[in-house]
Amino acid sequence: MKLVSTRGRYALRVIIDLAEHDSGSYIPMKEIAMRQGISLKYLEQIMPVLMKNKVIDGASGKGGGYKLNRPPEDYKVWDILTLTEGSLAPVACLDCDAEKCERESECRTLPMWKKYQEMTEDFFNNISVADLMKK
Amino acid sequence: MKLVSTRGRYALRVIIDLAEHDSGSYIPMKEIAMRQGISLKYLEQIMPVLMKNKVIDGASGKGGGYKLNRPPEDYKVWDILTLTEGSLAPVACLDCDAEKCERESECRTLPMWKKYQEMTEDFFNNISVADLMKK
DNA sequence: TAATCAACCTACTCGATTAGTAGGAATATA
DNA sequence: TATATTCCTACTAATCGAGTAGGTTGATTA
Numbered sequence: 241m242k243l244v245s246t247r248g249r250y251a252l253r254v255i256i257d258l259a260e261h262d263s264g265s266y267i268p269m270k271e272i273a274m275r276q277g278i279s280l281k282y283l284e285q286i287m288p289v290l291m292k293n294k295v296i297d298g299a300s301g302k303g304g305g306y307k308l309n310r311p312p313e314d315y316k317v318w319d320i321l322t323l324t325e326g327s328l329a330p331v332a333c334l335d336c337d338a339e340k341c342e343r344e345s346e347c348r349t350l351p352m353w354k355k356y357q358e359m360t361e362d363f364f365n366n367i368s369v370a371d372l373m374k375k
Numbered sequence: 376m377k378l379v380s381t382r383g384r385y386a387l388r389v390i391i392d393l394a395e396h397d398s399g400s401y402i403p404m405k406e407i408a409m410r411q412g413i414s415l416k417y418l419e420q421i422m423p424v425l426m427k428n429k430v431i432d433g434a435s436g437k438g439g440g441y442k443l444n445r446p447p448e449d450y451k452v453w454d455i456l457t458l459t460e461g462s463l464a465p466v467a468c469l470d471c472d473a474e475k476c477e478r479e480s481e482c483r484t485l486p487m488w489k490k491y492q493e494m495t496e497d498f499f500n501n502i503s504v505a506d507l508m509k510k
Numbered sequence: 511t512a513a514t515c516a517a518c519c520t521a522c523t524c525g526a527t528t529a530g531t532a533g534g535a536a537t538a539t540a
Numbered sequence: 541t542a543t544a545t546t547c548c549t550a551c552t553a554a555t556c557g558a559g560t561a562g563g564t565t566g567a568t569t570a
Binding site for chain 1: 556557558559560561565566567568569
Binding site for chain 4: 511512513514515516517518519520521522523524525526527528529530531532533534535536537538539540
């Protein structure tokens with residue numbers, strides 16, 4: 241089973257692409273889709289999520305596209321992934337909308353899952369888009 | 376998205392249960408299914424995997440069931456999870472049977488995923504069933 | 511104003527996976 | 541032989557992943 245699907249991975253790659261090709265003006269998704277070899281139509285339904293969460297700026301119409309609204313250092317991988325993936329919980333028990341488990345108090349494994357989740361958050365919170373850009 | 380499904384989680388809980396109720400003789404799955412609130416029929420198709428990989432001993436017929444064949448310290452969470460889950464790769468690109476990615480050499484994110492994968496393996500390799508048992 | 515280019519939105523699809531059920535066969539014990 | 545157990549295979553219903561499809565709206569420019 242996978243923790244991160246194409247949604248999160250693609251989103252991340254797009255943000256990195258935007259950072260690497262930043263010229264101040266909007267970059268059309270078509271360009272990035274070509275460059276990254278990702279379906280444009282698929283991207284079109286991933287990007288609005290980031291847009292609505294003020295992660296990137298977007299503009300419709302001719303000359304439109306997307307661009308970053310902060311320096312690459314300010315983009316944490318964790319934020320991009322959780323926005324696009326939803327949760328990044330290692331197990332269903334720790335999902336945001338998980339119904340409360342009866343065995344919670346006596347569960348031998350829950351503390352381990354929690355610790356792993358924290359470790360995961362720390363890991364991806366300590367990596368920024370700037371860290372992932374070509375030097 | 377989740378990394379670990381019920382298969383891995385149940386398997387782990389069963390092993391812990393076997394460890395906690397170890398008396399030297401075989402423990403029928405029915406007992407554990409009741410104790411853990413897990414479908415017996417479902418467990419019946421998870422356990423043979425562990426059996427075939429010599430992780431536990433099993434016996435059919437009256438008085439049969441399963442039991443551990445080593446001390447709990449020797450059971451690493453990583454081994455139980457990978458056997459039942461298959462891979463535990465954070466992304467498809469790192470799956471065992473992933474077709475080679477063309478962008479591999481230029482991918483900005485792959486090193487990060489690899490590092491995360493190693494961290495994951497370390498984490499679960501450093502936890503044994505003994506660590507998870509009730510003290 | 512019209513053409514064009516871009517994001518936006520909604521619906522649909524196809525296959526794989528998850529979390530089981532179901533039913534019986536094989537095996538071992540008393 | 542009756543009983544208790546694992547073993548094996550097939551089936552299923554729901555969800556999710558990874559798109560495809562087609563049209564709408566918004567902005568620029570000729």
